[in-house]
Amino acid sequence: MIGKGKSIAHTGASISYGWNQDKGAEIIHTQHLICDNSQEITEEFRLVQEMNSRTKNNTLSFVLSPTIEDGKKLTNQELGKLTKNFILEMNLKNNQAVAFVHRDKQHTHIHLYANRIGFDGKTYKDSFIGKRSQLAAEKVAKEMGLTTAREIQQEKLLGMKGIRNEIKQIHDNVIQKDRPKDFDTYIKLMQKHDVKVIPFINKANELQGFRFEYKGHNLKGSAVHRSLSGGKIALAISNNSTKGLAIGQGELIKLSGKALEVSANFALTFAKNLIKKGIKRSLGTGIEI
Secondary structure, X not given: OEXXXXXXXXXXXXXXXXXXXXXXXXXXXXXXXXXXXXXXXXXHHHHHHHHHOOOOXXXXXXXXXXXXXXXXXXXHHHHXXXXXXXXXXXXXXXXXXXXXXXXXXXOOEEEEEEEOEOOOOOEOOOOOHHHHHHHHHHHHHHHOOOOOHHHHHHHHHHHHHHHHHHHHHHHHHHHHHHOOOOHHHHHHHHHHOOOEEEEEEOOOOEEEEEEEEEOOEEEEHHHHOHHHOHHHHHHHHXXXXXXXXXXXXOOEEEEOOEEEEEOHHHHHHXXXXXXXXXXXXXXXXXXXX
């Protein structure tokens, strides 16, 4: 489960959204409230908020999102318990609150609104509210045997590891076996293996690097592997050419029929790796440097 939280000023509009019947909204939890429609609940919030008119963002807005699988299994009663436990973790049991479940999409989620002003007129501290919401949701998920945000992230990382390894392997095979001598050839060869290489051009119209699109995933080169940064790809291609590539600030390279400069970082990475390669070669032949 993932938890998000923030302070807001537009109480009425938010509660109306939470109660949106087009989204199949249902109330799953209320506390310290008498009324049962969005306008009257907003008015109840406002009466308490008038005790501290200095606070502009006087309502807390939370979204609690179980995984798709957990959301399908949880009843409204269980979602209400989940919400109540989250409220206790956030130390909001004495504040007015209302929560709605939305099931209009595949991903069931809860919208929770709590009055930031207490009955004593004091303002609930919202420092690090986003992080605190994450931690509270994590704890509640563990207690209720639900999938936590950390477990979701680990699953994503494991899945992405396989994708990154496949892209890296395809890249290595193209560089070592097909030996492209320019960027256009490299891009075409990668495409034959269903990897779309997308040049990333910055606002200064300079080539900054490449992104890789594969099996529905779109990753920047350095996120795939450190050897897939723009400068290192340039070096690998340069090694396949007897003349090598001229990569440097102010130098123009051809890409898809266009002449482009490379960014400073691109050129610097290329230069550093070219120097490292020269040093290794010198050491390997016993030549003093």
